[in-house]
Each structure stands twice: as structure tokens, then as C-alpha cells.
Amino acid sequence: xxxxxxxxxxxxxxxxxxxxxxxxxxxxxxxxxxxxxxxxxxxxxxxxxxxxxxxxxxxxxxxxxxxxxxxxxxxxxxxxxxxxxxxxxxxxxxxxxxxxxxxxxxxxxxxxxxxxxxxxxxxxxxxxxxxxxxxxxxxxxxxxxxxxxxxxxxxxxxxxxxxxxxxxxxxxxxxxxxxxxxxxxxxxxxxxxxxxxxxxxxxxxxxxxxxxxxxxxxxxxxxxxxxxxxxxxxxxxxxxxxxxxxxxxxxxxxxxxxxxxxxxxxxxxxxxxxxxxxxxxxxxxxxxxxxxxxxxxxxxxxxxxxxxxxxxxxxxxxxxxxxxxxxxxxxxxxxxxxxxxxxxxxxxxxxxxxxxxxxxxxxxxxxxxxxxxxxxxxxxxxxxxxxxxxxxxxxxxxxxxxxxxxxxxxxxxxxxxxxxxxxxxxxxxxxxxxxxxxxxxxxxxxxxxxxxxxxxxxxxxxxxxxxxxxxxxxxxxxxxxxxxxxxxx
Amino acid sequence: xxxxxxxxxxxxxxxxxxxxxxxxxxxxxxxxxxxxxxxxxxxxxxxxxxxxxxxxxxxxxxxxxxxxxxxxxxxxxxxxxxxxxxxxxxxxxxxxxxxxxxxxxxxxxxxxxxxxxxxxxxxxxxxxxxxxxxxxxxxxxxxxxxxxxxxxxxxxxxxxxxxxxxxxxxxxxxxxxxxxxxxxxxxxxxxxxxxxxxxxxxxxxxxxxxxxxxxxxxxxxxxxx
Numbered sequence: 192x193x194x195x196x197x198x199x200x201x202x203x204x205x206x207x208x209x210x211x212x213x214x215x216x217x218x219x220x221x222x223x224x225x226x227x228x229x230x231x232x233x234x235x236x237x238x239x240x241x242x243x244x245x246x247x248x249x250x251x252x253x254x255x256x257x258x259x260x261x262x263x264x265x266x267x268x269x270x271x272x273x274x275x276x277x278x279x280x281x282x283x284x285x286x287x288x289x290x291x292x293x294x295x296x297x298x299x300x301x302x303x304x305x306x307x308x309x310x311x312x313x314x315x316x317x318x319x320x321x322x323x324x325x326x327x328x329x330x331x332x333x334x335x336x337x338x339x340x341x342x343x344x345x346x347x348x349x350x351x352x353x354x355x356x357x358x359x360x361x362x363x364x365x366x367x368x369x370x371x372x373x374x375x376x377x378x379x380x381x382x383x384x385x386x387x388x389x390x391x392x393x394x395x396x397x398x399x400x401x402x403x404x405x406x407x408x409x410x411x412x413x414x415x416x417x418x419x420x421x422x423x424x425x426x427x428x429x430x431x432x433x434x435x436x437x438x439x440x441x442x443x444x445x446x447x448x449x450x451x452x453x454x455x456x457x458x459x460x461x462x463x464x465x466x467x468x469x470x471x472x473x474x475x476x477x478x479x480x481x482x483x484x485x486x487x488x489x490x491x492x493x494x495x496x497x498x499x500x501x502x503x504x505x506x507x508x509x510x511x512x513x514x515x516x517x518x519x520x521x522x523x524x525x526x527x528x529x530x531x532x533x534x535x536x537x538x539x540x541x542x543x544x545x546x547x548x549x550x551x552x553x554x555x556x557x558x559x560x561x562x563x564x565x566x567x568x569x570x571x572x573x574x575x576x577x578x579x580x581x582x583x584x585x586x587x588x589x590x591x592x593x594x595x596x597x598x599x600x601x602x603x604x605x606x607x608x609x610x611x612x613x614x615x616x617x618x619x620x621x622x623x624x625x626x627x628x629x630x631x632x633x634x635x636x637x638x639x640x641x642x643x644x645x646x647x648x649x650x651x652x653x654x655x656x657x658x659x660x661x662x663x664x665x666x667x668x669x670x671x672x673x674x675x676x677x678x679x680x
Numbered sequence: 681x682x683x684x685x686x687x688x689x690x691x692x693x694x695x696x697x698x699x700x701x702x703x704x705x706x707x708x709x710x711x712x713x714x715x716x717x718x719x720x721x722x723x724x725x726x727x728x729x730x731x732x733x734x735x736x737x738x739x740x741x742x743x744x745x746x747x748x749x750x751x752x753x754x755x756x757x758x759x760x761x762x763x764x765x766x767x768x769x770x771x772x773x774x775x776x777x778x779x780x781x782x783x784x785x786x787x788x789x790x791x792x793x794x795x796x797x798x799x800x801x802x803x804x805x806x807x808x809x810x811x812x813x814x815x816x817x818x819x820x821x822x823x824x825x826x827x828x829x830x831x832x833x834x835x836x837x838x839x840x841x842x843x844x845x846x847x848x849x850x851x852x853x854x855x856x857x858x859x860x861x862x863x864x865x866x867x868x869x870x871x872x873x874x875x876x877x878x879x880x881x882x883x884x885x886x887x888x889x890x891x892x893x894x895x896x897x898x899x900x901x902x903x904x905x
Binding site: 454457458461462463464465466467468469470471472473475484487488489490491492494495498499502530531533534535537538541561564565568569571572575576630 | 689691692695696698699733760761781782783784785786835857861862863864865866867868869870871874875878896897898
């Protein structure tokens with residue numbers, strides 16, 4: 192059913208499962224990428240640091256060996272510039288971009304001695320002086336005027352001066368940024384792909400289950416021979432189908448046995464009952480005197496009550512086991528109720544009861560006529576037997592969506608609170624009841640067999656209320672719907 | 681009237697035979713499907729009474745077989761099953777009838793009469809019914825007792841009409857429910873009795889001979905003599 196009615200995908204179990212699975216997958220991959228990113232970032236920095244340490248050592252060497260004459264500045268400056276061209280992680284040699292490297296030598300007194308790089312080096316010197324830079328250990332250096340920090344390595348020379356080599360982290364950050372972008376795109380792709388795969392596999396899996404559900408729901412009250420579809424794969428779903436089918440086998444088997452037992456019981460009891468009744472009737476026609484006839488008449492009455500009890504017991508037993516066989520035909524409940532009121536009205540007014548039908552017109556259901564007739568007769572019998580004089584019975588009939596709704600209300604004493612919870616059980620009856628306690632159980636059985644619901648309660652005013660809802664037709668909901676639509680116009 | 685009774689229970693067969701013979705039928709009896717088939721082919725019966733639960737075969741199969749063999753007499757089916765299955769309904773539509781065990785003899789006899797009437801030459805339907813000094817005008821829906829009009833409701837008229845049509849014969853409560861109200865139900869309460877009581881109050885006035893008589897344990901009868 193559900194596949195046909197276009198149920199939104201968002202509400203399917205497949206959607207929910209895929210959503211959660213994807214969430215877990217996304218979190219997992221995200222954590223993995225974060226670790227990977229961390230690792231790559233550290234590696235890049237290590238490589239940068241190694242280069243810096245190497246270069247600064249070389250520069251220190253050169254600076255130490257070069258005589259401190261007029262050429263010193265040029266020689267060391269050129270070496271420094273040369274070194275700057277072999278920068279690691281270099282991305283693009285973009286002319287406009289700021290040089291990524293600076294070289295700075297301080298004199299023993301801390302003043303700027305030699306500078307190679309962008310600007311005059313004053314800002315860099317101030318930054319170096321305010322930061323504690325340990326030799327042989329590259330450190331981050333934030334320089335005023337440069338948004339991106341430098342990585343700085345230093346070395347001390349014998350003459351008391353210090354050499355600083357700084358490398359902008361710009362290229363490193365750019366590499367990492369690119370990496371992050373790639374990671375993000377890859378992650379997005381993986382997550383979407385994962386979602387797709389999970390969604391389609393679960394949907395396929397669940398469509399098997401839906402098939403099983405549909406087939407199982409088609410297996411109605413009486414049609415037990417059908418089985419749910421099975422697949423060749425030996426997975427959980429096909430095992431579910433197999434288990435269901437085995438269960439259905441067992442149910443069908445016990446149902447069959449129940450039919451056999453009730454059938455045999457009915458037959459075994461009915462035959463002697465028939466014989467007894469026949470003999471009683473014959474002796475009744477032979478006996479002429481009234482006094483002689485009396486015990487025979489009461490015996491026949493008792494026998495008829497026993498027969499009725501047997502019929503109802505078997506009906507209730509079968510209905511409780513969902514095994515009531517229905518022969519459906521169209522019934523107009525409005526017409527039926529009017530006929531029934533016509534039949535019961537004299538008996539009711541005899542007992543001082545008033546009965547009223549509130550109905551908006553024809554309500555047609557597709558149901559077993561014999562059972563529905565007996566059920567409604569039971570409702571009336573119930574009122575007739577249990578209501579004290581001068582009460583009023585109100586019967587309401589209307590249509591609710593695709594249900595026929597029938598309520599029987601009275602203004603009598605209502606149901607005993609003691610027995611209220613088990614009203615629809617067999618053999619439950621009020622203290623003052625002289626019935627055999629099958630009436631309401633029978634009503635419940637018939638309503639259930641037709642796929643309807645029944646409830647019993649006490650009204651606010653104190654009387655009893657029995658509410659029955661019967662579907663127009665159990666087998667074809669579509670038909671019932673169109674009927675409901677035409678009715679509403 | 682020749683009647684073939686097919687029933688395996690000896691007890692039931694015995695009392696049925698007795699009461700059917702009392703009612704004027706000439707009864708042949710069979711205890712199983714095979715002998716029933718034999719008897720049905722040999723003799724020309726006007727009507728058949730067949731129990732569904734036979735030892736050697738299903739009663740419905742027997743009926744279908746007899747129909748194939750050219751037996752056209754109507755069949756009254758006796759069933760120990762309380763829910764009547766579709767095949768019986770099919771036969772019912774074909775002109776046969778069924779009765780669930782246990783049943784009142786009066787009802788059996790009434791149904792047999794109905795089947796024979798249906799099968800026999802159609803009696804000309806008059807527009808008036810007359811039983812003793814009771815007169816029913818079916819067209820104008822009026823009832824007269826000794827020339828005096830009776831104030832009957834629509835339903836009371838239908839009930840009285842049914843009793844008149846079966847005058848002199850016992851009708852059971854379930855027959856009345858079936859034919860007058862169209863319901864095959866067994867009420868726990870005396871709803872039919874109250875209707876009859878009211879009708880009797882209108883039909884049988886003071887000083888008049890009571891026409892509607894109660895047959896205790898069986899039903900009612902409208903006296904015709």
C-alpha cells in the first residue's frame with residue numbers, strides 16, 4: 192500500500208538510517224582529515240625549520256670567515272639573497288608578492304648591522320628584540336606591518352654579533368589552505384557518495400521488508416493460505432520472510448484444527464439436540480392437557496436457550512481466534528436500524544423504555560448480513576434486559592471518514608465499575624444480569640471480524656454508552672473512500 | 681406427496697419420518713449418499729430433505745450429483761454448521777432452502793410447504809384473504825373482523841397477513857422474524873411475543889372467538905376452524 196500512496200521519502204526509515212549513518216561517517220572522516228592535516232602541517236614546518244637551521248648555519252659560517260671589511264656587507268648580503276631563492280614550499284614566483292625571506296645581522300651592542308630584505312629592517316629588529324629567540328631553535332616572529340608571521344632561526348658569531356634568518360610562513364599557510372580546500376571537497380564528495388550508497392542499499396533492503404509487510408497485511412482474517420514473498424539470498428530479510436511463513440503455516444494449521452474442532456463440536460452437539468427437540472415437540476403434540484404440557488414446553492425453551500448459547504459461544508470463540516467466516520453483502524445500516532427499532536419498540540414501550548434513532552440517512556456497509564443483524568439484535572436485547580423502567584435509549588448513526596459510526600446510549604445506571612474493564616470478555620456479566628454473559632463478547636467479536644472497533648463507557652450523565660465503528664468495506668479501502676467522497680457532496 | 685429423507689442419524693431420521701408421515705408425506709429414507717442416489721433415481725419424489733453431514737459424502741456433492749442425474753425436485757438442506765457456507769447459499773438461490781439444526785418441526789414443515797408451493801403451479805394471487813370472519817384487503821391494506829375495520833399499523837398488517845397466509849398451520853418465532861422483518865436472528869428477549877400480544881389485542885376483541893393461538897414451545901397459529 193505505502194509504495195503506491197507516494198509516501199514522502201523524508202519519512203522513510205531508509206532516509207533516517209542513511210542520515211544517521213552519513214552523520215557518523217562524516218564525523219569519522221572529518222576527524223581523520225583533521226589528523227592528516229595536523230600531520231602535514233607539522234611536516235611542512237619541520238622541513239622549513241630544517242632549511243632555516245641549515246641556511247643560518249651556512250650564513251654564520253660565511254659571516255665568520257668573511258673579513259670584516261668594506262666588502263663584508265656585499266658578500267654576506269649576496270649569500271643571503273641566494274639562500275632566499277631556494278626557499279622550500281615555494282608556491283609561485285609572483286613578482287608582486289613580498290619577498291618571503293629576510294636576513295638580519297645585529298652587532299654585539301644589538302644595533303642593526305646588516306639587512307637584506309623588504310624595507311629597512313627596523314620593524315624586524317624591534318620584533319626580534321622583544322622576542323626571546325633561542326639559537327638553533329626556529330621560532331615564530333610577528334612583525335609589525337606583516338600580517339603573516341615569520342619563522343626565524345638565529346646563530347651567534349664569535350664577534351658577539353647575531354645572525355637572524357627569517358622565512359615568511361606565507362607559502363606554508365598557502366599550501367595548507369590549498370590542502371584544506373582539497374580535503375574539504377574530497378570529504379564532501381565522500382560524504383555524499385556514502386549517503387547515496389547507504390540510502391540506496393537500505394532502501395532496497397527495506398523495500399523487501401515493505402513487500403513482506405504488504406503481503407502480510409493482505410493475509411486477512413480468513414485468507415490464511417497466502418504467504419509473504421521470499422528471496423533466494425540467505426540474509427536477515429529473507430530469514431524474516433521464511434520465519435513469517437513458518438509462523439503462518441502454524442497459524443493456518445491451528446486455525447484449521449480450530450475449525451475442525453468447532454465443526455465437530457457443533458455437529459456432535461447439534462445432532463442430539465435436534466433429536467431431543469424433535470421428540471419433545473412430538474410428545475407435546477400428543478399431550479393435550481395443559482399441566483402435562485408445561486414441563487415439556489419449558490424443556491423446549493431451555494433447549495432453545497442452550498442452542499443459542501452454543502451458537503454464540505462458537506461464534507465468539509471463532510471470532511476471538513480471528514476465524515469467523517464472513518459472507519459479505521451490502522447492508523444499509525439506517526434501514527436495518529429502523530427495522531430493528533420497529534421490531535423492538537413494542538417490547539421497549541411495554542417496559543417503559545423510549546427509543547430514538549438519530550441518523551442522517553443511508554449508511555451502506557459491505558458486511559456479513561447475518562452477523563450484523565444478530566449483533567444489532569444483541570445491542571437491543573442488552574438494553575431491554577438491563578435498563579430499569581422510564582429510561583431512554585438514543586441510537587446515533589453517522590459516517591466518519593470511511594467508517595460507519597454507531598453509538599447506543601441510555602440514561603440508565605450505566606455499567607458496573609467492577610466489570611467495566613472486562614466488559615467484552617466472555618462470561619462477564621453484571622451482578623443482576625440473568626444472561627449468559629456472551630452478549631457484549633459477541634458484539635465485540637462481530638465488530639472485530641469486520642475490522643471495526645467497539646468501546647463501552649459510561650456517559651457523563653451516568654448512562655451506558657456503546658460505540659461501534661465499522662469500516663464501509665474491509666477489503667477495498669479505495670472503494671470506501673470514493674463512497675465517502677460521493678456521500679459528502 | 682413423496683419425500684426422500686437423507687439423514688445418517690437414526691434418532692433424527694426416526695422422529696422426522698414419524699412427524700412427516702403425520703403431516704401427510706409418503707417418506708422414503710436413506711442413511712448415506714449412495715443409497716440416497718439409488719432411491720432418488722428409482723422413485724419420483726416431490727421433495728428431498730438432505731442432511732449435509734453424510735458418512736460417505738458431502739451433502740452438497742450429493743445434491744449436485746442428483747441434479748446432474750436429472751432430479752429436479754426441490755431440496756431442503758439440513759445443516760449442523762451454523763455459518764452457512766457459500767455453496768449452500770448458491771443452492772438456496774437456485775430454489776432450494778436450508779435449515780440449521782436444531783430446528784422446530786413446525787418450521788421444517790412450513791419450509792417444505794413453501795418449497796412445494798414454489799415448485800408447483802402458481803396459485804392465482806387474490807387481492808383478498810379471508811380466514812373465518814377475518815378479512816384482509818391486500819390492495820387497500822385494510823383488515824376487517826366481522827365487518828368492523830381494525831386499526832392496524834403497517835407492520836401489524838404484514839404480520840397478520842403472514843399469519844393468514846399460513847392459517848391453520850404453526851409458525852415459529854424465527855419464521856415470523858425471517859418473513860415479516862427479514863431478519864434471521866434469535867433474540868434473547870420476547871420481542872415477537874409482544875408484537876403478537878398487541879396484534880391479538882386488536883384482532884381478538886371481547887366476546888369474539890380468539891383466532892391467534894399460542895402453541896407453547898413452538899410458535900403461533902391462526903385458527904381457521
